Amino acid sequence: MSKYVISALLLLFLVIQVRAQELDSLSNKVMREKSDLGPAIKERGNTLFRDSSKLQSPQKAVMRSAIIPGWGQWRNGKWWKVPLVYGGYVGVGLYYEFNQRYYKIFLKESQVRKSGNEAAQNPDYKFASDEQIYNTKDFYRRNRDLAILGFIAFHSLQMIDAYIDAKMATFDVSDNLSIKIQPSVYTPMYAGSGLQAPVPMLKLSIKL
Template sequence: MIKKLFATVFFLGFVTLATAQTADTVAAKVNADTIPKANPKQEAFKPKIKKEPTYHPDSTHSPSLAVKRSLFIPGWGQLYNKKGAWWKIPAIYAGLGALGYSIVDSHKNYQMFLALTRIKNTGKPLEDFKPGDRYYAESQKYATEVERYASVNATQLQEAASNYQRNFQISILSVLLVWGVQTVEAYIEAKFISSYTVDDNLSFKISPALINQPMYAATSMGSYIPGLKVTFAL
């Protein structure tokens, strides 16, 4: 009898232990099944980490050095800045060359018409000038021009000389102006290079937008009108 009772208690204890282990195993399996697994599609649509823009400041570029070079030799500052030097330098020297030719030509014609005016004011024909006479050298140097402008009076010759003198002066001032402008341009360009950084991730974006109208321009359709928004990322 005692053996039967002991066997019965042992059997019930074993069943209880087995049931408890099965319940724990099922619970663990349920918990494992309820844990959300990573979806490959969701992994694919993860937002990409934006690369930080790289800046390239040129802190060694000196605006004062660009100015000094441009003052010493026109175009040297533009060559130092490098930006647009391929067309700026030829343009500078083309302008200076044209002005230089104008200076030489205006001065030459001024001297000629001034001498013709003086010869005309003497009232003597060209063949009457003798060595030692006043303006004799001029009469021999400009003998061809004296005959060419024989029908032109002294007043007209004086006006022509004044015009060439004015052109001569204007040409000199223009040379100084071009020299100064190219120096200022070299300084401004160098200042932009040394003071601003440039991002290597330049972008341009156009998107639709609504533009808010002033109150006096608002209509019954609303105070907003459609438009385009242009965004530059530098």
């Protein structure tokens, strides 16, 4: 009998402690929100949140980046990404120009060889076989096509980046990382039917 009395008292103590901690935490949170509101950043409890009124929506970020690359990143406050965006476009453009230039050279050479006009052949490739010329032409053509696909992929990537930045902008941006251990009560599914009593336990909370 004494074992059940002790268990009941322990359970009651844990419930009271949990309820008291919840009320205290709620009270502290309300007080901090009333006293520490800022124009662009609000402090809620110990956590910082950006004011959504100063930010753009993810949909607008995507549309802006689709129209003018880097615009969405700039409006998200990630201005340092704009040079990276245009650097990527320049890199893809140079890769395309290089392969397109040599594709035209070897395309012309392959057409001359097919026509049989030896006088019109490029003297720089006179020791190359016809098969080597054709294979080189196809090589640069494939690389040129990959550059076009790379341009489309990079344009889509910078749009996705702008969307993610805008979507994550209202998330917690503080450096707070806390681990909290507090008493709690676990109530099994069939506890109400009398098959199993509530079990006291420790609750581990990790705040990222």
